[in-house]
Amino acid sequence: MIESLKFETQSFFAPDGTEMVIVRRKDWDAVCSLADTAVAKLEEKAMNIPDDVKQYLKQGRNPVAAWRLHIGLTQAELADKVGLTQAAIARIESGPTGTGRDDTLTRIAKALGAPLAHINPPTETQAERIRKAVANSADAKTERLLQRANSRR
Missing domain, CATH: 1.10.260.40 (lambda repressor-like DNA-binding domains)
Structure with a gap:
């Protein structure tokens, strides 16, 4: 089960209209760590x-x-x-x-x-x-x- 994380974010729109979001480094690292763990678990399940x-x-x-x-x-x-x-x-x-x-x-x-x-x-x-x-x-x-x-x- 993945933990629920709350992040402090700021958003803005780029000149081309794309919405951009800024997060703190520690929040970004937490998201990357969760993503790596989730991918590894999915790969492990598919490993046979x-x-x-x-x-x-x-x-x-x-x-x-x-x-x-x-x-x-x-x-x-x-x-x-x-x-x-x-x-x-x-x-x-x-x-x-x-x-x-x-x-x-x-x-x-x-x-x-x-x-x-x-x-x-x-x-x-x-x-x-x-x-x-x-x-x-x-x-x-x-x-x-x-x-x-x-x-x-």
């Missing part, structure tokens, strides 16, 4: 997750590992399919759901034939959003945080 994947998840496996085992790939075989090392796949599988860069998880979901929302669900907490932002700002090969070219040492 295989029974063996459900069993692997109940055993506490990461969704990447569950789907990989479902289709019968080793970590090394999956790594080859998505252009990573076996060690990188092992790190992703040993971390919490959604561990890894968004582009990497998208490639993994495609290689596994798994719904992206199951492999990389939308973040719900501020801590998850920060963790994800840091992961996405790291260099994919070195895993070091990217720095501005003009930063001082």
Whole structure:
């Protein structure tokens, strides 16, 4: 069930007659979060997750590992399919759901034939959003945080 939210809004009409609405940033973030959660729930309902994947998840496996085992790939075989090392796949599988860069998880979901929302669900907490932002700002090969070219040492 979605919470009822009340927003402070202002509206105006653009020169072409389109009505525009302005909301506070925190209200906009709340709407985006609700929308992401709703889309993920709809996608999850439409996923038809295989029974063996459900069993692997109940055993506490990461969704990447569950789907990989479902289709019968080793970590090394999956790594080859998505252009990573076996060690990188092992790190992703040993971390919490959604561990890894968004582009990497998208490639993994495609290689596994798994719904992206199951492999990389939308973040719900501020801590998850920060963790994800840091992961996405790291260099994919070195895993070091990217720095501005003009930063001082």
